[in-house]
Amino acid sequence: MTTPFKAGFAAVVGRPNVGKSTLMNELLGQKLSITSAKPQTTRHRIHGIFTAPDHQIVYVDTPGLHLGGDKSINRYMNRAARSAFSGVDVILFVVEAPKFTREDRAVAQQLEQADVPVILLVNKIDKIKRKADMMPYLQMLGQAVKFDTLIPVSAYRKSGLDLISKEVLARLPEQPAIFPEDYITDRSTKFLLAEIVREKLMRSLGEEVPYGATVAIEQFEMDPEQDRWLINALILVEREGQKRIVIGDKGERIKEMGRQARMDMVAMLEKRVHLELWVKVKQNWSDDDRALASLGYTDL
Structure with missing residues (x-):
C-alpha cells in the first residue's frame, strides 16, 4: 500500500534576529534566505520548497515582526510577516533562548488568534549553559505562548531539525504537490x-x-x-x-x-x-x- 502524499505550508514567524532564515535554510538543506547578525535582514516573504518522495513542505520565511519603526518599509515588513499567519497549515514560532522580549510577546498575542497548530521552536538552546536555568525558562514560555508542541533546537548545531520536519509533516493535509518537484522557491x-x-x-x-x-x-x-x-x-x-x-x-x-x-x-x-x-x-x-x-x- 502506497503512502498518501502530503503537502502544505509552514510559516516561520518571530521577532527580528531569532534565526528564522538560518533555521529555514537548514530545514531546506541549502541556502535560500540571506542571513546576517543584524535584525531585519529578511525584508520579504520567501517560500522555500522541500520536496521528498511522499511529501512537499513549503516553508514561508518572513520578516521579523517588530515594534516601532514608522517608515513605509517597516509597515511593509510587518504586513509581510502577518500575511503568513493565514493560508498556512502550521506555524513555526521561533524564539531565542533564553530571551522573551516585548516583541516576542507581541507575536505570541497575535498567534492566539491563529486557527492552525503552532509549534514553538526554542532556538539557540545551546546558549543556556546550565540545565537548572532551562526549566524556569520553559515554564515561562508555557504560560506566555499558546502552542501545540515545543521543540528545543539549535540551527547553528543542526540539532532538532528532524523533529521539526516530523512534527510539520504530521500536520499537513493529504494532497498533491503544490509546486513542481524541481522548484526550491517561487521567487525569481x-x-x-x-x-x-x-x-x-x-x-x-x-x-x-x-x-x-x-x-x-x-x-x-x-x-x-x-x-x-x-x-x-x-x-x-x-x-x-x-x-x-x-x-x-x-x-x-x-x-x-x-x-x-x-x-x-x-x-x-x-x-x-x-x-x-x-x-x-x-x-x-x-x-x-x-x-x-x-x-x-x-x-x-
Missing part, C-alpha cells in the same frame, strides 16, 4: 541575485547604512561569446554619506562586496559571472510607497 532569479548583494551589504557595513540601502538588478543576461552571465546591480542608499561608506576608501569596500557576491552567484547559477555594482542616492526611498513598489516591495 533576479530577486535572489539582489538578495545576495544585499546580504554582503548587511554583513560588511556598520549600523548606519544597511537599513537605508536596497538593491535592484538592472541587467541579467547571458554573454554567449564569453559563456558567462552579465549582471549589473544597483545599490540604492538615502544619503551621500552612505554612498561614500558603501564604496569605501579607494573603492575597496564595494570591490570586496562584489567579489563575495560574485562567488555566491557563480555557485547559484553554475556558470561564470561578470558582476558590476553601482551606488546611487535616492533620498527617502524607504519611506516612499511608490519607490518601494518600484523596487519590488509589494504585498504578495
Whole structure:
C-alpha cells in the first residue's frame, strides 16, 4: 500500500534576529534566505520548497515582526510577516533562548488568534549553559505562548531539525504537490541575485547604512561569446554619506562586496559571472510607497 502524499505550508514567524532564515535554510538543506547578525535582514516573504518522495513542505520565511519603526518599509515588513499567519497549515514560532522580549510577546498575542497548530521552536538552546536555568525558562514560555508542541533546537548545531520536519509533516493535509518537484522557491532569479548583494551589504557595513540601502538588478543576461552571465546591480542608499561608506576608501569596500557576491552567484547559477555594482542616492526611498513598489516591495 502506497503512502498518501502530503503537502502544505509552514510559516516561520518571530521577532527580528531569532534565526528564522538560518533555521529555514537548514530545514531546506541549502541556502535560500540571506542571513546576517543584524535584525531585519529578511525584508520579504520567501517560500522555500522541500520536496521528498511522499511529501512537499513549503516553508514561508518572513520578516521579523517588530515594534516601532514608522517608515513605509517597516509597515511593509510587518504586513509581510502577518500575511503568513493565514493560508498556512502550521506555524513555526521561533524564539531565542533564553530571551522573551516585548516583541516576542507581541507575536505570541497575535498567534492566539491563529486557527492552525503552532509549534514553538526554542532556538539557540545551546546558549543556556546550565540545565537548572532551562526549566524556569520553559515554564515561562508555557504560560506566555499558546502552542501545540515545543521543540528545543539549535540551527547553528543542526540539532532538532528532524523533529521539526516530523512534527510539520504530521500536520499537513493529504494532497498533491503544490509546486513542481524541481522548484526550491517561487521567487525569481533576479530577486535572489539582489538578495545576495544585499546580504554582503548587511554583513560588511556598520549600523548606519544597511537599513537605508536596497538593491535592484538592472541587467541579467547571458554573454554567449564569453559563456558567462552579465549582471549589473544597483545599490540604492538615502544619503551621500552612505554612498561614500558603501564604496569605501579607494573603492575597496564595494570591490570586496562584489567579489563575495560574485562567488555566491557563480555557485547559484553554475556558470561564470561578470558582476558590476553601482551606488546611487535616492533620498527617502524607504519611506516612499511608490519607490518601494518600484523596487519590488509589494504585498504578495
